[in-house]
Amino acid sequence: MPDTFLWGSASAAYQIEGAAQEAGKGISNWDEFVKIPGKTFKESTGEVAVDHYHRYKEDVALMAEMGLQTYRFSIAWARIFPKGHGEVNLEGVQFYTELIDECLKYGIEPMVTLYHWDIPQALVEEYGGWESPKVVEDFVHYATFLFNQFKGKVKYWITINEQNIFTTFGWLTAMHPPGKFDDEKMYYQVNHHVFLAHAKSVLAFKEIMPEGKIGASFAYSPSYALNSDPIHAMAKMDFDNLKNFWWMDVYAYGRYPKNAYHYLEQKGVAPIVTEADQTILKQAAALIDFMGVNYYQTSVAEYNPIDGVGPYGEMNTTGKKGTGQVTGIPGLYKNPTNTHLKTTDWDWVIDPSGLRYACKEITSRYDLPIVISENGLGAFDTLTDTQEIHDAYRIEYLSKHIEELMKASEEGCEIWAYCTWSFTDLLSWLNGYQKRYGFVYVDRDEVGGSLNRYKKDSYYWYKEVIETNGQS
Ligand code: BGP
Numbered sequence: 001m002p003d004t005f006l007w008g009s010a011s012a013a014y015q016i017e018g019a020a021q022e023a024g025k026g027i028s029n030w031d032e033f034v035k036i037p038g039k040t041f042k043e044s045t046g047e048v049a050v051d052h053y054h055r056y057k058e059d060v061a062l063m064a065e066m067g068l069q070t071y072r073f074s075i076a077w078a079r080i081f082p083k084g085h086g087e088v089n090l091e092g093v094q095f096y097t098e099l100i101d102e103c104l105k106y107g108i109e110p111m112v113t114l115y116h117w118d119i120p121q122a123l124v125e126e127y128g129g130w131e132s133p134k135v136v137e138d139f140v141h142y143a144t145f146l147f148n149q150f151k152g153k154v155k156y157w158i159t160i161n162e163q164n165i166f167t168t169f170g171w172l173t174a175m176h177p178p179g180k181f182d183d184e185k186m187y188y189q190v191n192h193h194v195f196l197a198h199a200k201s202v203l204a205f206k207e208i209m210p211e212g213k214i215g216a217s218f219a220y221s222p223s224y225a226l227n228s229d230p231i232h233a234m235a236k237m238d239f240d241n242l243k244n245f246w247w248m249d250v251y252a253y254g255r256y257p258k259n260a261y262h263y264l265e266q267k268g269v270a271p272i273v274t275e276a277d278q279t280i281l282k283q284a285a286a287l288i289d290f291m292g293v294n295y296y297q298t299s300v301a302e303y304n305p306i307d308g309v310g311p312y313g314e315m316n317t318t319g320k321k322g323t324g325q326v327t328g329i330p331g332l333y334k335n336p337t338n339t340h341l342k343t344t345d346w347d348w349v350i351d352p353s354g355l356r357y358a359c360k361e362i363t364s365r366y367d368l369p370i371v372i373s374e375n376g377l378g379a380f381d382t383l384t385d386t387q388e389i390h391d392a393y394r395i396e397y398l399s400k401h402i403e404e405l406m407k408a409s410e411e412g413c414e415i416w417a418y419c420t421w422s423f424t425d426l427l428s429w430l431n432g433y434q435k436r437y438g439f440v441y442v443d444r445d446e447v448g449g450s451l452n453r454y455k456k457d458s459y460y461w462y463k464e465v466i467e468t469n470g471q472s
Contacts, residue, residue, distance in 0.1 A: 001406065001409055001415070001418075001469055001470055002409075004416070005415065005416065005417065005418075005469070006069040006070040006109055006416065006417035006418075007067075007068065007069045007070070007417075007418060007462075007465065007466040007469075007470075008068060008069055008070035008071060008072055008109075008111065008417055008418065008419040008420070009063070009068055009070075009071060009072070009419055009420045009421075009422060009423035009439065010071075010072035010073070010111075010373060010374050010419040010420070010421050010422060010423070011052070011071075011072070011073050011074070011422050011423060011424070011426055012073070012074045012113065012116035012117070012161065012426075013073070013074045013075060013076035013079070013116060013118060014028065014030050014046045014049070014076065014116070014117065014118045014427070015046060015049060015422075015426040015427040015428070015429070016049050016050055016052040016073075016422075016424065016426040016427070017046070017049055017051075017052045017053040017076065018046065018047065018048040018049040018050065018051045018052065018053050018054070019048075019051070019053035019054065020045075020046060020047045020048075020049075021047075022053070023053075023079070023089075023091040023092065023095065024079075024082060024089040024090075024091045024092060025076065025078055025079040025082060025089065025092060026078035026079075026081070026082025026083055026084070026089070026120045026121070026122060027078065027120070027121040027122070028076065028077070028078045028118035028119060028120060028121055029117075029118060029119050029120075029121055029124055029129065029177040029178065030046060030117065030118050030177060031045075031046075031047075031118075031121065032121050032124075032177065033176070033177035033178075033179065034046070034047075036179070039175075039179070040429070040430060040432065041317055041318070041428075041430060041431050041432030041434070041446070042432050042446040043446070044427060044432035044433055044446045045427075046427050048444075048448070048451075049426060049427050050424055050425060050426050050427070050442040050444060050451060051451050052424070052426075053095065055451070055453075056098075056099050056102065057102060058453065059423065059424055059440075059453070060099070060102045060103055060106065060108070061106075062423075062424075062440055062453065062455070062459075063103075063106070063108055063423060064106035064107075064108065065463075066439070066459060066462060066463045066466065067463055067466040067467060068108055068423070068466065069107075069108065069109060069417075069466065070108065070109040070110070070111050070156070070417055070419065071103055071108050071109075071110060071111065071423065072111040072112075072113065072156075072158070072373055072419045073099070073110070073111075073112065073113065074112070074113035074114070074115070074116030074118075074161065075096055075112060075113070075114060075146060076092070076118050077114075077115065077118060077119060077120055077142055078118065078119075078120040078121070078122075079092030079095065079096075080092045080093060080096075080142060080145065080146070081120065081138075081142055081145075082120065082122070083120060083122040083123075084119070084120035084122050084123035084126070084138050084142075085123075085138045085141060085142075088145070093149060096150075097149075097150075100112075100150060100153050100154060101153075104153060109155065109156065110153070110154050110156070111154075111156040111157075111158065111371075111373075111417070111419070112146070112150070112154050112156070112157050112158065113157075113158040113159075113160075113161050113217065113373075114139075114142070114143050114146065114157065114158065114159050114160070114201065115139070115159065115160050115161060116161040117161065117162075117166045117176070117429075119135075123135060123138060124177075124178065129178070130167075130170075130190045130193055130194060131178075131186060131189070131190055131193075132193070133193055133196075135193055135197065136193055136196045136197045136200060139197035139200075139201065140197065140200045140201050140204055143159070143197075143201040143204060143205070144201070144204045144208070147204065147205050147208045147209055147212075148208060151208060151209050151212075154212075155211075155212050155213055156212070156213050156214075156371070156417075157205065157212060157213065157214045157215075158214075158215060158216060158217045158292050158371075158373060159197075159198040159201050159202065159214065159215070159216045160194055160197070160198050160216045160217070161216075161217045161294070161373075162217060162218065162219040162294055163191065163194050163195075163198075163216065163218070163247055164218065164219055164243070164246075164247050165219045167187055167190050167191050167194065168187070170190070171183045171184075171186050171187035171190055172184065172187055172311065172312075173312060173315075175315070175430060176429065181312075182311075182312070184267075184269040185268070185269045187269075188264060188269050188270060188271040189271050189272070191246075191247075191271065192271035192272070192273065192277070195250050195281060196277060196280060196281070198216050198251070198284065199254075199280045199281050199283070199284030199285075200280060200284070201214075202214055202284040202287050202288055203280070203283060203284055203287065206287050213289040213290060213416075214287075214288060214289055214290075215251070215288045215289055215290040215291055215292045215368075215371065216247075216251050216288070216291075216292055217292030217293065217294055217371075217373040217374070218244075218247050218248055218251070218291065218292060218293060218294065219294045219296070220244060220248070220293050220294070220295055220358050220362075221243070221244070221296070221297055221298055221299045221354075222244070222298050222299070222354050222357045222358050222361060223236050223239050223240055223243075223244070223298065223299045223300065223301045223335075224236070224298060224299070224300055224301070224338070225300075225301055225302075226300055226301065226302040226303075226336070229303075231303040232301060232302055232303055234303070235301040235302055235303045235304065235332060235333035235334075236301035236333070237259075238259075238260075238263075238301075238329075238332040238333050239299065239301040239332070239333045239335070240301075241257040241259055241260035242260045242263070242329070242332075243299075245257045245260070246260055248291065248362070248365075248366065250281060250285070251285065251288060251291065252285055252288070252291065252365075252366040252368060253282075253285050253366075254278070254281035254282030254283070254284065254285030254286070255278070255281065255282070255285075256273070288368070289368075289369065290368055290369040290370060290371045290416060291362050291366060291368045291369075291370055291371070292370075292371045292373040293358055293359075293362065293370055293371070293372050293373060294372075294373055294374035294375070294421070295354065295355045295358050295372060295374070295375045295401075296348055296374070296375065296376075297348045297349045297350070297351060297354065298338065298341075298349060298351045298354035298357070299335045300335055300336050300337070300338050301333045301334075301335065302328075302333065302334050302335070302336055303333065303334075304328040304329060304330055304331065304332060304333050304334035305330070305331070306330050306331045307330065308328060308330050308331075308334055309325075309326055309327055309328045309330070309334050310327065310328070310329075310330060311327050311328065311329060312327060313325030313326065313327045315430070316346050316347040317346070317430045317431050318431075319345040319346055319380060319431065319434060319435060320345070321343065321345055321347060322347065323347070324346075324347040337349065338351070344377060344378060344379065345378075345379065345380065346378055346431065346435065348378070350377075350397060352397075352400035352401045352403065352404045353404050355372070355375065355401050355404045355405055355408070356404035356405065356407050356408040356411075359405065359408035359409075359413040359415060360408055360411060360413060362413075363408075363412060363413040363414070369414040369415070369416050370413060370414065370415045370416065371415075371416050371417045371419075372405065372415065372417065372418045372419060373417075373419050374419060374420075374421040375398075375401055375418070375419070375420060375421060376394075376397075376398070376420045376421035376422060376437045377393065377394050377397040377398070377437065378428060378431065378435040378436065378437050379391065379393055379394060379435070379436060379437075380434060380435075380436070381425075381436045381441060381456065383441055383443065383454060387454050388454070388456075388457070389441045389454060389455075389456035389457060390456075390457050391456045391457050391458045392457065394456070394458045395457065395458050395461045398420060398458065398461075398462070399461075399465075402418070402465065402470055405418060406470055420437075420439070420462070421437050422437040422438050423438055423439055423440060424438045424439075424440040424442050424453065425437065425438035425440065425441055425442040425444075426438065426442070432446050433445050433446055434446075438456070439455070439456055439458050439459040439462055440453050440454065440455055440456065440459060441453070441454040441455075441456050
């Protein structure tokens with residue numbers, strides 16, 4: 001990869017920090033949501049998570065020893081502004097300052113995500129959080145505070161993590177806060193507010209830090225038409241417009257895909273977009289520096305008859321293969337499992353070439369540099385009696401994805417960074433602590449554990465990948 005390329009790893013505040021009610025932090029939507037019985041796997045919470053808040057020095061030292069070049073983490077909004085706006089919590093600011101300084105001390109480039117799904121609960125109670133347009137100014141105020149605070153230290157910024165996922169789970173499938181089901185009209189309106197929050201933050205950022213780099217991270221699942229029957233080609237197009245380009249086009253072009261907007265307008269659920277909104281979205285689109293991509297899997301698009309499967313079905317959150325259900329939009333598409341590919345224990349298809357496809361699509365469609373902000377394998381890991389973790393499956397998964405990434409780079413994609421998910425094991429939002437992603441094993445399960453850290457085989461392997469710039 002090019003000399004400036006960064007080999008990295010990623011995390012998110014709620015999934016790793018713990019100290020949920022310490023050091024002046026306000027309550028977030030997730031702190032509240034996990035209290036509802038049955039919402040998370042075996043009632044697991046991020047109350048303690050893997051205690052990164054208290055062990056960040058140990059974690060960063062492990063990153064440094066590995067030679068990690070960038071560490072992507074998120075800031076918990078409620079640690080900075082416990083009520084979402086108003087008084088600043090200086091202890092929160094101090095924590096992130098120390099974390100950033102610790103990274104810089106070892107030459108690790110910090111990459112900061114402003115929003116990885118934890119909004120201060122106070123804003124939810126005050127005006128409904130993302131449901132109200134009022135959230136836009138509060139988000140921009142929070143973002144601007146951080147830009148000023150960390151100017152000169154943090155060059156790479158991600159506004160919003162996986163807007164498509166947190167809004168889908170929050171307002172359609174009730175699996176994330178605020179736990180709304182099938183509220184399509186609000187879902188699209190919420191998304192519009194998030195887009196405006198992103199866009200106005202980008203504009204503020206470029207005033208404060210014109211030399212910095214900013215973008216949003218999208219959970220991109222490229223699609224393949226089931227076969228050459230044109231009916232499936234149309235299904236693929238509809239899927240892409242509604243499930244991929246709906247977000248990426250706004251980030252990159254500042255407008256919604258027209259056919260998808262028309263479809264939603266006819267359905268009566270399209271968001272209200274004013275002329276002023278259009279101007280802001282376009283201005284921000286012209287200013288973003290990269291497209292952040294979280295890549296895990298691809299989708300198959302198959303025509304779905306009008307009496308076909310609906311959008312809601314069981315998701316595999318247990319790790320028992322084959323328990324996820326096929327879903328889709330009647331009259332448009334459905335997404336069956338790709339029979340050509342293997343799946344993880346959580347039924348996610350493993351498709352390294354999909355990563356290359358994603359990079360090429362973004363390069364051709366948007367002509368933007370790319371930051372792979374997440375990619376990784378969730379698996380059951382075993383700690384041996386001699387405290388080793390032999391995760392050859394993770395090494396295989398990551399090496400095949402990296403091979404495809406390098407091919408994409410050779411084929412003309414400008415890729416700035418690759419962040420694996422994740423560095424240490426951490427909480428999986430819906431799948432608890434048994435679904436592990438890290439290079440570093442953390443001894444904990446749903447109820448607790450020593451929280452001791454152990455290097456997995458993949459830790460040593462990625463160290464070599466970094467040392468050899470991907471040649472090993
Ligand atoms: C992404 C999220 C991450 C992380 C990852 C793995 O969608 O941005 O926060 O959780 O997916 O997902 P999961 O934990 O559901 O396996």
